[in-house]
Amino acid sequence: MSYTTITQATRDAALQDRVVAAAMKEAIAGAPEFADTQFAAALQNTPSLGLSYFLWPTAIDYEVPYAYAVDSDNPNPGGDPGVISDANLQAVVQTRWPPDGTPLSPAPLP
Numbered sequence: 001m002s003y004t005t006i007t008q009a010t011r012d013a014a015l016q017d018r019v020v021a022a023a024m025k026e027a028i029a030g031a032p033e034f035a036d037t038q039f040a041a042a043l044q045n046t047p048s049l050g051l052s053y054f055l056w057p058t059a060i061d062y063e064v065p066y067a068y069a070v071d072s073d074n075p076n077p078g079g080d081p082g083v084i085s086d087a088n089l090q091a092v093v094q095t096r097w098p099p100d101g102t103p104l105s106p107a108p109l110p
Helices: 003-010 013-029 038-045 049-061 063-071 086-095
Strands: none
Touching (some): 003 063, 013 049, 049 063, 049 086
16 A cells, blocks of 8 residues: 555556546436536536546555455456456545535546
């Protein structure tokens, strides 16, 4: 576990893709408290916005299993649902979904 591993996770293309997919699923087909929001509309126009809101929390919340996968020479830790499951990604997205009225501006990625 280290800041290096967290940073590595944020640069993992497979993990980035999965985070965007999780966010988009909530924006398009999620429960009304997610799909019927300003953030859902913004996300549908700019899917990469999901990275700004959910990638770093995912990397931090799942630092331990990601680090273990890296240390175990897993060739695709971000794409392996045995490391970070789809349910884990859904939990990050749902618990950190911004409420209406939150300024929506993408943060720069690493």
